[in-house]
Amino acid sequence: MPVHRPGPVHPRRPLLAGLLLAALSLVLAVPATPASAADTPTRGSARMGMGVAAHDGTAGTPSSADATQTEGVDVSGYQGNVAWSTLWSSGVRWAYTKATEGTYYTNPYFAQQYNGSYNVGMIRGAYHFATPDTTSGATQANYFVDHGGGWSRDGKTLPGVLDIEWNPYGAACYGKSASSMVSWIADFLNTYKARTGRDAVIYTATSWWTDCTGNYGGFASANPLWIARYASTVGTLPAGWGYYTMWQYTSSGPTVGDHDKFNGALDRVVALANG
Numbered sequence: 001m002p003v004h005r006p007g008p009v010h011p012r013r014p015l016l017a018g019l020l021l022a023a024l025s026l027v028l029a030v031p032a033t034p035a036s037a038a039d040t041p042t043r044g045s046a047r048m049g050m051g052v053a054a055h056d057g058t059a060g061t062p063s064s065a066d067a068t069q070t071e072g073v074d075v076s077g078y079q080g081n082v083a084w085s086t087l088w089s090s091g092v093r094w095a096y097t098k099a100t101e102g103t104y105y106t107n108p109y110f111a112q113q114y115n116g117s118y119n120v121g122m123i124r125g126a127y128h129f130a131t132p133d134t135t136s137g138a139t140q141a142n143y144f145v146d147h148g149g150g151w152s153r154d155g156k157t158l159p160g161v162l163d164i165e166w167n168p169y170g171a172a173c174y175g176k177s178a179s180s181m182v183s184w185i186a187d188f189l190n191t192y193k194a195r196t197g198r199d200a201v202i203y204t205a206t207s208w209w210t211d212c213t214g215n216y217g218g219f220a221s222a223n224p225l226w227i228a229r230y231a232s233t234v235g236t237l238p239a240g241w242g243y244y245t246m247w248q249y250t251s252s253g254p255t256v257g258d259h260d261k262f263n264g265a266l267d268r269v270v271a272l273a274n275g
Contacts, residue, residue, distance in 0.1 A: 044105035047076035051166035099148035125158030137187030178214035
């Protein structure tokens, strides 16, 4: 009777299969790093308009035939030392410099930027990048005023700006409900006015304002609007404001990227500076 003989044994095959399965299980067990985590910037590096293009896109630039407007720029530590004489020669007549962020950052280039713009003849001001998830509005307003955000009636100093926009470090609305965001903003604005005697300018984008404040219109009567939109027109404004005072229209302008229009001739810029 024929005898069945088993084929040759290959001890390495089950061993290799086991190793492959073990390796695969390890890969699956380790969660992938979210792309957003890798892209999160360093605290303090936020700047005016940082999220505008990503959230609202870009759609052209204003026509040169628009009604009389006065060219301006906004700068931060991102630009380093700024060539103010070059900007003056190109027609820029006003400038805002980032002074602070939260209560943990002051711009190391603030003196060169803030004083440099003044020294070439520009009307200048300072802005604060708000982080409503870190400290109260009042605390941040005081920090801003104490670190360059003050105001004086010299005809050359614009009121401070509250830069309130998308959170580059986390949730777009800083984890706040619309009502709590409105309260935070009011806390900042009330404190700033108590410290300086001026109503701060609000810089924002309509889409952020709608999402994060519920399109609240209660600040429009007192606080000038600086709207952010990289397009040929400003588009729809946030609730309450019938017009804008300033418009950041591009992040890719000459000399420094962020260029702005003041809604009026130079005498209107002076009028805002004088209060």
